[in-house]
Amino acid sequence: MPDFATVEYDTLIPNNVGLSSDKRVQKALEKWHPGYINWWNDLIPQRFQTSMVYLRTAVGVDPQGWAKFDYVKMPEYRWGVLLAPAVEDRRVPCGEHAGEKAWQEVPGEYRSMLRRLIVIQGDTEPASVEQQRYLGMTAPSLYDMRNLFQVNVEEGRHLWAMVYLLHKYFGADGRDEADDLLRRSSGSQEAPRMLGAFNEATPDWLSFFMFTYFTDRDGKMQLESLAQSGFDPLSRTCRFMLTEEAHHMFVGETGVGRTIQCTCEAMKAAGIEDPFDINAVRALGVIDLPTIQKKLNLHYTLSLDLFGQEISTNAANAFNAGIKGRYQEIKIEDDHKLAGATYPVVQLVDGKIVTTEAPALAAINMRLRDDYTRDAAGGIGRWNAIIAKTGIKYEMKLPHPGFHRQIGVFAGVRTTPDGTIISTADFERRRDEWLPNKADGDFIASLMKPETTPGKYAGWIAPPRVGIDNKPGDFEYVKLHEA
Amino acid sequence: MNAPLKQHVIDPEICIRCHTCEEACPIGAISHDDINVVVDAAKCNQCMDCIMPCPTGSIDNWRVVATPYSLAEQLSWTELPAQADLASGDGSVEALDDDVAALLAEAHQGGGGVGKAPASASKPSVNLFSGAKAASARVQGIYRLTTETSSSEVRHIILDFGSVAFPVLEGQSIGITPPGVDAAGRKHRMRLYSVSSPRDGERPNTNNLSITVKRDAHGVCSNYLCDLNRGDEVKVSGPFGSTFLMPNDPQAHLLMICTGTGSAPFRAFTMRRQRTSPATEGAMSLYFGARTADSLPYFGPLKKVPDSVLNKNFAFSREDGHPKHYVQDALRQNQSRIAALLADSHCHIYICGLRAMEAGIEQAFEDIARLSGQDWQKIRPKMRAEGRYHVETY
Numbered sequence: 001m002p003d004f005a006t007v008e009y010d011t012l013i014p015n016n017v018g019l020s021s022d023k024r025v026q027k028a029l030e031k032w033h034p035g036y037i038n039w040w041n042d043l044i045p046q047r048f049q050t051s052m053v054y055l056r057t058a059v060g061v062d063p064q065g066w067a068k069f070d071y072v073k074m075p076e077y078r079w080g081v082l083l084a085p086a087v088e089d090r091r092v093p094c095g096e097h098a099g100e101k102a103w104q105e106v107p108g109e110y111r112s113m114l115r116r117l118i119v120i121q122g123d124t125e126p127a128s129v130e131q132q133r134y135l136g137m138t139a140p141s142l143y144d145m146r147n148l149f150q151v152n153v154e155e156g157r158h159l160w161a162m163v164y165l166l167h168k169y170f171g172a173d174g175r176d177e178a179d180d181l182l183r184r185s186s187g188s189q190e191a192p193r194m195l196g197a198f199n200e201a202t203p204d205w206l207s208f209f210m211f212t213y214f215t216d217r218d219g220k221m222q223l224e225s226l227a228q229s230g231f232d233p234l235s236r237t238c239r240f241m242l243t244e245e246a247h248h249m250f251v252g253e254t255g256v257g258r259t260i261q262c263t264c265e266a267m268k269a270a271g272i273e274d275p276f277d278i279n280a281v282r283a284l285g286v287i288d289l290p291t292i293q294k295k296l297n298l299h300y301t302l303s304l305d306l307f308g309q310e311i312s313t314n315a316a317n318a319f320n321a322g323i324k325g326r327y328q329e330i331k332i333e334d335d336h337k338l339a340g341a342t343y344p345v346v347q348l349v350d351g352k353i354v355t356t357e358a359p360a361l362a363a364i365n366m367r368l369r370d371d372y373t374r375d376a377a378g379g380i381g382r383w384n385a386i387i388a389k390t391g392i393k394y395e396m397k398l399p400h401p402g403f404h405r406q407i408g409v410f411a412g413v414r415t416t417p418d419g420t421i422i423s424t425a426d427f428e429r430r431r432d433e434w435l436p437n438k439a440d441g442d443f444i445a446s447l448m449k450p451e452t453t454p455g456k457y458a459g460w461i462a463p464p465r466v467g468i469d470n471k472p473g474d475f476e477y478v479k480l481h482e483a
Numbered sequence: 484m485n486a487p488l489k490q491h492v493i494d495p496e497i498c499i500r501c502h503t504c505e506e507a508c509p510i511g512a513i514s515h516d517d518i519n520v521v522v523d524a525a526k527c528n529q530c531m532d533c534i535m536p537c538p539t540g541s542i543d544n545w546r547v548v549a550t551p552y553s554l555a556e557q558l559s560w561t562e563l564p565a566q567a568d569l570a571s572g573d574g575s576v577e578a579l580d581d582d583v584a585a586l587l588a589e590a591h592q593g594g595g596g597v598g599k600a601p602a603s604a605s606k607p608s609v610n611l612f613s614g615a616k617a618a619s620a621r622v623q624g625i626y627r628l629t630t631e632t633s634s635s636e637v638r639h640i641i642l643d644f645g646s647v648a649f650p651v652l653e654g655q656s657i658g659i660t661p662p663g664v665d666a667a668g669r670k671h672r673m674r675l676y677s678v679s680s681p682r683d684g685e686r687p688n689t690n691n692l693s694i695t696v697k698r699d700a701h702g703v704c705s706n707y708l709c710d711l712n713r714g715d716e717v718k719v720s721g722p723f724g725s726t727f728l729m730p731n732d733p734q735a736h737l738l739m740i741c742t743g744t745g746s747a748p749f750r751a752f753t754m755r756r757q758r759t760s761p762a763t764e765g766a767m768s769l770y771f772g773a774r775t776a777d778s779l780p781y782f783g784p785l786k787k788v789p790d791s792v793l794n795k796n797f798a799f800s801r802e803d804g805h806p807k808h809y810v811q812d813a814l815r816q817n818q819s820r821i822a823a824l825l826a827d828s829h830c831h832i833y834i835c836g837l838r839a840m841e842a843g844i845e846q847a848f849e850d851i852a853r854l855s856g857q858d859w860q861k862i863r864p865k866m867r868a869e870g871r872y873h874v875e876t877y
Contacts, residue, residue, distance in 0.1 A: 009647070060646050068648065070688050220501075246501035247538040253499045254539075265822075374517055378500045381518055385496075385561050465497060466540050470606045470650070472731040 007082070014080030016061060017164070029081075032178055039182050040156065041075060043129060047048050048136045049075050050481040053149050054468070056247070058082055061240055069469045071479065077153045081164040084239035092230030093329045094336040095322035102232040106169045110321050114231060115170050117324060119177050120194055120384065122162030122228065123184065124219060125155045127198035128211070130186035135208055138448035144205065146468065146477035147251045151212060153311040154244045161237045168232065196406065197302040204444045206259060206287060210299035213252030213379060218306045220245050221327060221372045223345075228325025253379045256296075258462040260383050262286055264390035265462065267434035275394040282443060285459045289387070290396045291444070293434045294366050296396060297417060300376065301404040307369040310408050326364065327371040336444045343367055346401065348409050353402060353419065373398065404435065452480060485609050489576050490551045491522045491529060495560045497541035501743040503531035503540050512680040520557045529579045531611045535648055536695035545576040545606065577604025578592035578723040579610040583658055583814070586675055587724055593841045594867060594874035598726035601735070601831055601870040605682075607652045607725045607752065614660055620644050622711045623691055628780040636698040637744060638709050642717055643691040649719070651678050651692055654833075654873075657721040661707040663705035673817035674704040675723060677875070678837070679747035681755040695747040695780055711756065725875045727833070735762040736830045738821075740810055741842060743780070748875070750781055751757050752833075753793055768794040768824070772840065774801040794820075811843035822855035825862055831871045838876040 007016045012030060019026045052071040057078050059068050090102040106114055129152045139145035159181060166174035184191045192199045193276065197215055202208050223245060227238040249394045255441030263286040267273070272280050281288040308315065318324040319338070326332060334341065341360035346353055360367070376398065383396050402410040414427035417434055431437075436444075455474030467475055488867055493504075498520055504514040505520065512526035513533065535543050546552070546566055577591075578584040591598050600607075612618040620642040645732065651657070656675040661873045664670055676694040678773065684691045698709040711717065729752045737756070739749040749769060756767060773779035776799060785795060798813040801803065824830040834844060852859035866872035 009646075068646075068690070243503060243536060246499070248502045249501055250499045250538045254497075375500070378518055382496070466606070470540060472603070472605055472606070474731075 007080070009078070009080075011061060011104070013160075014059070014078045015081075015164075016082050017168075019081065020149070022168075024304065025164075025168050028175060030177075032163060032167070034181070035182050036079075036156075036159075037075065039126070044074060045134070045136060047481055048149070048478075049073065052479040052481075054146055054471075054475075054477045055150055055153060056469075058240075058244065061085055074149060074153060077156070079153070079157045079160045081160055082240050083236040084243075086232070086236060090232060090235075092241070092322040093228050094325045095230070095320040096337065097230060097322040098336045100230075100322075102235070104232055104451065106231060110231075110323055113318060113321065114323055115166070115173065115177065117226065117318065118162050118165050118170075119181070121222060122159060122166070122177075122181050123194045124198055125159040125162065126181060127182075127184075127186045127193040127195075128153050128202075128215070130193075131198065131200070131202040131211070132208060135202065135205060135436050137448065138205065138450050140205060140448075140461045141451050141456060141463075142454055142477040142480075143457075143464060143468070143475075144255070144461075145452075147255075148208065149248075149478070150468075151216075151248050151251055154247070157244070158241050161241055165233060165237060175241040195306060197306055200302065201379075203441060204245050204448050205255070206292070206295055206444055209252050209255030210257065210295050211252070212248045213256055214299040214303040214376060216245065216252060217376055218303045218372060220249065221307075221368055221375070224327050225324050225329075225368060228329040229321035253382065254464060255461075256379070257383055257386055258464060259287060259460065260289065260292060260396075261291070261386050261390075262460055262462040263289060264387055264392050266291070267392060268390055273392070275392055280476075285447060287444060287447065287460055289392075289396075291436065291440050293396055294434060294440060296380075297399050297404065298435050300398055303372075304369060304401055305405060305407040307372065308365045308407060310366040310369075311358055311362045313362070313423075314366045316361045319361065319364050324364075327368055346409060348413060351413075351421065353415075353421065357423070369401070373401070382438075399434075452478075487547050487549050488524075488551065489529075489579055490524050490546050490548050491527050492544050492546055492552065492557065492563060493520050493522060494541040494544050494563050494564050495519050497539045498636070499539055501537045501538060501543075503538065507533045507536045512781055514554070516558050519560060521554050521557035523554060529610070530616060531613070531665070534608070534611055540606075543606075545579075545609075547576065555560030559643065560650075562870045576609055577725050578721075580613055580658075580673075581718070583610075583614075583675065583720075583723050585658070586673075590675075590875045590877055591726065592874075593838065594872060595863070598873055599733075599867065599870040600726045600728045601730035603730040603732040604728040604870070605652055605731060605734070606659050607655055607728060608650045608722060609725055610723065611649065612720045614658060614720045616647050617658075617720045618644060618647050619658070619720050620647075620691075620717050622713050622715045622717060624713065625709075625711055628695070630777040633775070633777040635743075635774070637778070637780045638696050638698070639693055639780070640696055640708060641680075641685055641691050641693045641709065642719065643689075644719075645690065647690075649690075649692070649722070650682070651722045652682050652728055653678065653755050654748045655692065655722040655724040657692070657719050658723060659704060659708065659717065659719060662702045662718075665703070669677075673720065677744075677747040677751075678722070680757060683758070687758060695744045695750070697744045713774065726870070727835075727875050729755060730831055730870075731759075732829075733763050733766070734829050735766070736824060736827060737767045738770075738824055738830055738832045739768065740753040740770040740832070740834045740836075742810065742840050743778075745876075746771060746780055748835055749833070751786075753788060757788070757792065764791045765794070767792065768796070768820070769808050770796045770798065770810045770813050772798040772800065772813075772836070775799055776802065809843055809845070810840060812821065814844065814847040818851050818854065821848075821851050822857065825852055825857055825859070826855070828869075830866075832866065832873065834874045834876065836876060841874065841876055 017118050056067045092100050133456040163178045166178045186193045223238045229235045252416040266286045275289045278288045340358040343360040343363040344355050345358040345366045379395050399417035402415040402419050403417050414424050447460045454476040457463050512523045577587040623643040624641040626639045628639050656677050658673045660673045661671045678692050679695045680693040696708045699705045796813040798808045798810045800807045849859045
């Protein structure tokens with residue numbers, strides 16, 4: 001029995017799963033390794049591959065000392081397989097097996113369901129790195145560039161985490177799936193990534209911040225519910241991934257916040273009070289608040305689509321099987337089986353949006369989406385506090401869940417951001433008021449000028465309040481390779 | 484009225500509500516609503532398990548309060564309240580363990596009470612490991628610094644932390660409690676040692692630190708430490724101290740005055756400077772007193788630091804055939820240099836060593852200021868308020 005507290009760090013693949021005593025899996029992963037390194041090398045522009053980046057590397061799973069900060073070249077980053085410590089006598093937390101001992105091996109009857117969930121989760125990890133591959137060239141500071149690369153290498157590690165599970169528990173099928181994770185590619189015509197939002201480009205830094213705030217938060221909710229899985233290795237993998245994921249939320253929330261702060265401060269300095277005087281604000285070289293709201297509308301609604309159908313048999317089956325729990329399942333006080341329970345679900349009835357009670361088991365996705373919306377709303381409050389502090393009269397809002405949707409009950413209708421149903425023609429006519437158009441994108445793109453002097457920030461974004469790892473303001477987070 | 488206590492609080496402007504701290508807290512002291520994450524002062528036992536996992540650093544905040552902020556108050560915050568004028572000027576908490584805080588308060592007394600960190604200092608981590616829950620380190624090296632013939636035995640001890648994160652800044656101290664019990668069967672008391680290596684380790688990016696220990700014939704802890712062998716395990720608490728820190732500003736001039744093992748933090752300062760701004764010249768001065776040259780720790784390595792980088796002045800009080808010479812005498816010999824530094828708003832003064840040195844140095848500053856038409860009694864409080872005057876004596 002491997003001792004999970006100790007990490008094998010001197011091996012090709014750092015791990016705390018006793019890989020050196022599991023020759024079959026070790027061999028399989030070592031075979032997969034070169035393909036991964038090739039994928040990484042082909043992806044990230046060469047100049048950054050040879051630069052020294054001040055990165056956090058997971059080196060353990062003890063909360064007191066799980067990570068180390070140091071300069072590394074990204075291709076030399078130690079991508080490892082790390083599982084959170086086992087919880088003694090852990091039980092299946094939900095569904096028909098609730099209370100039974102958690103599974104250490106894949107239960108035969110749930111094999112394909114589990115594999116599918118792991119593959120979908122695994123597919124999103126490299127996808128986001130692909131989407132963000134060119135952002136390094138327009139980083140507004142070395143601090144932001146470092147944060148981008150930190151997010152990237154950790155998404156890479158999360159891919160490793162899922163690939164380990166596939167190799168370890170799913171035999172030949174698992175190996176094929178692991179290979180496919182490197183074959184599919186974001187935005188590709190022939191082999192796109194599995195989920196829509198992960199095939200959209202991330203064209204600029206505001207998109208990146210919105211993506212890490214909204215889309216990575218979907219990832220967080222999915223990881224949270226997989227962390228509740230009765231399949232213990234999956235639970236432990238996801239629990240550890242969440243430790244890293246928190247930084248990604250941080251990058252998004254503070255990135256948008258700093259953009260807003262810079263805009264408000266520039267407006268104050270120039271004596272502009274009307275946030276809707278877009279041309280005047282843009283002339284200051286900052287992003288006007290209504291355009292930031294439009295970006296928010298876009299990314300929030302794309303992320304809502306990731307939660308799938310409000311009423312879903314697949315989700316009900318996964319919950320009932322004990323494969324996937326609800327957000328913070330073990331903290332919820334109910335029977336964890338949802339026999340006879342109901343949950344309020346929005347429905348379209350006769351062209352109107354109404355809330356009806358649906359069987360809670362079928363409404364698992366809806367519930368997770370509601371938890372997500374609550375979680376996402378917190379940051380909006382913070383952003384509004386930044387605006388209010390400067391005295392500008394403007395508030396950011398989350399749009400109605402019916403706005404701009406492609407999946408679920410709202411896919412069939414068009415609504416305004418406050419949820420009023422309108423005709424498709426009206427929606428198209430007013431679309432530019434609510435969602436970023438090409439001109440907005442062009443304007444934002446025009447601001448994306450790299451700033452590579454330590455301690456300096458591009459004109460459209462404020463410096464952070466605290467440095468990474470308590471570093472001082474002018475710390476050189478990336479030592480750029482000058483070729 | 485209750486004695487003031489150090490309350491653990493979370494900065495709502497930086498926190499992103501990831502609730503990682505809540506998961507990490509072993510006793511359920513952390514909770515949240517839709518907006519804020521808060522720590523229950525009645526439950527928190529300052530075990531520090533939540534500090535390292537926090538991705539933002541928002542968790543590492545403390546307020547000295549007479550009555551703790553309630554959960555309801557904390558939930559209503561949109562920003563951290565300022566530190567009330569109870570204790571420390573800038574709300575910096577030097578240590579959470581009360582006995583350690585008392586030791587540091589005593590050591591910093593000579594500066595005129597609770598000090599203030601330099602404006603450009605990095606934010607220190609404090610008390611990540613308590614006496615009850617110490618970090619485990621291994622002796623990576625132990626060397627005698629003074630010659631075998633010297634009556635004073637001072638040892639340089641390098642402690643390696645393996646994979647444990649123990650982030651220190653130059654000027655901070657660590658706590659070591661010797662194992663075992665005293666004659667009355669009580670546990671030995673913790674001793675503090677100033678870290679003598681820079682924040683990134685003895686060599687850059689090593690996870691170790693060094694301390695400088697003088698063997699005291701009757702000192703339980705110094706004998707314990709000086710007798711350690713390579714590979715031995717040592718339990719370490721800390722880091723402690725949040726004011727005796729160096730400025731990050733490369734323009735700042737560091738005027739460092741020490742005796743004996745008081746040189747430890749200055750070794751760290753000097754090495755840090757040499758690593759971060761090796762090209763900067765004329766921005767550090769050292770006045771170092773000892774009985775004799777062979778009892779002066781780091782004499783050899785110090786001589787290798789170029790004079791253009793570090794202006795070095797030694798004072799020996801027991802050198803055969805020479806009159807007694809103390810650090811204050813060395814200061815007076817460089818009167819015009821010191822007078823210029825006292826007038827310079829970039830100058831930071833650090834005094835570290837035996838308490839007995841304070842009076843003489845104080846008098847020297849007094850005189851040098853007067854002779855150059857300045858008033859030390861006005862300069863000192865101003866420097867203190869600006870975080871530019873620091874005393875750590877024992």
